[in-house]
Amino acid sequence: MACFLVSATAAIGVGIAKYAVKHHENKFALAHRDEPKEYKFGSEVKWSKKLSYLEMTLWGGSFLLAIEHILHEEVVPYPPFLTAAGEGADAVNEMLTEMGTVGLAMLGVLVAAWAIGVVIVDAVKYRKHKAKAALEAK
Amino acid sequence: MYFITALVCTAIAATLWFFFRDRKALHLDFLTIIYGAATLMWTIDVIFTAAEGEAPLTFEPLDGQIALWTVLGGLFLWMIISFIFNHKDKTVEAK
Numbered sequence: 001m002a003c004f005l006v007s008a009t010a011a012i013g014v015g016i017a018k019y020a021v022k023h024h025e026n027k028f029a030l031a032h033r034d035e036p037k038e039y040k041f042g043s044e045v046k047w048s049k050k051l052s053y054l055e056m057t058l059w060g061g062s063f064l065l066a067i068e069h070i071l072h073e074e075v076v077p078y079p080p081f082l083t084a085a086g087e088g089a090d091a092v093n094e095m096l097t098e099m100g101t102v103g104l105a106m107l108g109v110l111v112a113a114w115a116i117g118v119v120i121v122d123a124v125k126y127r128k129h130k131a132k133a134a135l136e137a138k
Numbered sequence: 139m140y141f142i143t144a145l146v147c148t149a150i151a152a153t154l155w156f157f158f159r160d161r162k163a164l165h166l167d168f169l170t171i172i173y174g175a176a177t178l179m180w181t182i183d184v185i186f187t188a189a190e191g192e193a194p195l196t197f198e199p200l201d202g203q204i205a206l207w208t209v210l211g212g213l214f215l216w217m218i219i220s221f222i223f224n225h226k227d228k229t230v231e232a233k
Contacts (some may be wrong), residue, residue: 007179056168060215061175067211068140071204102186106179113178 001074001084001095004065006103007110011058014051022048039129042122054114061110139201140208141180147209148173163227165220172212 025046037043069075073083080086084095151173155166188194 003183004179053171056171056219057175060168060172060212061179063215064144064172064176064208064211065179067207068204071200071207102182105186106182109178109182110175113174 001098002069002082003098003103003106004062004069006099006107007058008062008066010107010111011055011062014055014058018048018051018055021051022046041126042118044125044129045118045121050118053117054111057110057114058107061106139195139197140205141177141184141195143205144173144177144180144208144212147212148177163220163224165216165223168219168223169212169216172215176208176212 025048066075075081076083082095084091148170151166151170155170158164158166184194
């Protein structure tokens with residue numbers, strides 16, 4: 001009914017967090033620009049970039065599901081925008097239950113998929129860096 | 139039906155991303171992410187629908203329409219994002 005709204009709301013939150021993290025990273029980089037960079041696991045890809053991928057995942061999924069909901073006439077372009085909202089308290093309850101179950105499950109799966117992707121990318125980059133460092137040491 | 143369409147689109151986008159991984163300006167990673175995210179979300183929907191005892195996959199005319207709009211919507215979003223990111227890169231380079 002409106003399960004995609006959970007992911008869309010989370011996408012807004014992630015977008016805000018991304019800008020805050022980016023600001024912090026820029027400030028940190030400026031303050032430590034003269035110091036040599038220490039390589040750590042996961043330090044090659046910045047957190048702001050990682051979060052932008054999560055934001056993209058959430059927006060992308062929400063956008064396509066919004067299209068589905070519009071074609072199912074569950075979302076309409078006039079108030080109250082959600083068809084269920086104009087069908088009484090039972091329909092609203094059903095909608096909120098669906099958002100709390102299906103919507104949250106969708107959000108959880110997307111975040112989990114993103115987290116797995118981040119760990120894999122970090123691991124691959126870390127291994128590449130280690131191999132390069134070992135070659136340079138020889 | 140649109141779940142299967144999104145799944146096929148994800149597979150195609152991922153294959154294209156693999157073969158054209160050096161051409162960053164294409165932003166095929168975003169296309170894969172868009173379809174992949176929708177596929178994951180519809181997977182959950184399918185699971186919950188099946189758990190309620192209803193048919194998880196239907197092949198009605200409206201489903202075909204949704205599938206078509208899913209493909210077009212994903213491509214539209216990808217083009218917009220690619221345009222924004224490529225324009226942003228050019229602005230940064232110009233600075």
